[in-house]
Amino acid sequence: MNGKNNPEWHRNFRQRGMRITEPRKAILEVLNNTTEHLSAEEIYMSVHRTYPNVGLTTVYRNLELLEEMGIIAKFHFGDGRSRYELIHSPQKPGHHHHLICTGCKQIIDYDDFVEEEIELLTKVEQALSAAHNFQITGHTIQFYGICHACRGNL
């Protein structure tokens, strides 16, 4: 729960001429303390408990900003809303990918084989950069399937 006072964020913010506000600290705090992949509205509701006067609009605005700054990642898991995750968080494995249950929509972080995946990705990235004259900045890997519980309910 020291997330909101992380000096690196402060530095990052101030460098850009951005101010450190209550809503911003609150949003980072929420993301810092969850293992989930929250939507804007979920983050809003969570922030709202402690700061009832923070608006949903502000949450959206700051999520966009934090993504641009490379502090959070935005995902589309196919349920029609964007979901966000702190890139460096005590609650998460390091670099990981996602397993999505198309039944119950749960999202599982995994890092099995991530080293090997990264190794191949690095190779592919180099090849693609050369072949398509394209500078790669990131990737998304997601597996879709049915979790154990959902398989039971068929």
Next chain:
Amino acid sequence: MNGKNNPEWHRNFRQRGMRITEPRKAILEVLNNTTEHLSAEEIYMSVHRTYPNVGLTTVYRNLELLEEMGIIAKFHFGDGRSRYELIHSPQKPGHHHHLICTGCKQIIDYDDFVEEEIELLTKVEQALSAAHNFQITGHTIQFYGICHACRGNL
């Protein structure tokens, strides 16, 4: 341009008790003749030229259906609308992945290293299935970056 009369689709449709209609043939025809990843509205506009009385709602409904049938794939590339692609098309490489320019939003199909990617994915899928008791049915791999043209405009 024989897409719309593909006997396999016909069989597929009839098996499900589904009727073969003009809008359906038109949508498949459009997807069969493009190398792009069209949105529902883009497909609608294209269909509209030949069949001005086909509505956008019908396009949405049939895209959903075709996806369930495994005939087309639906993607989220981050521009706020879903995009669709025929899974087997004369206009496309076989199994491929995507390279997305965050500048101009263009999408490049690639199949360099796809065999190796698939090989690793298969391995990862098996491990994940076992470790998380999860039955994997599909995956998404996307690379994000900046294309040559967009790099020039910085």
Next chain:
DNA sequence: TCCTTAATGAAAATGATTTTCATTAACAAT
């Protein structure tokens, strides 16, 4: 040709995200 009902199209509804605009508050300068 007739009948059943799957499929359609127009319009309205929904739901996530963005825009507008008047007000507030962060923080650098005093």
Next chain:
DNA sequence: ATTGTTAATGAAAATCATTTTCATTAAGGA
């Protein structure tokens, strides 16, 4: 500590993709 500048905010309205509703049409088996 006080003040001034302007980045940031919140409420409400607007936007935009997608879905729902419902009356009408037409595929295709009988």
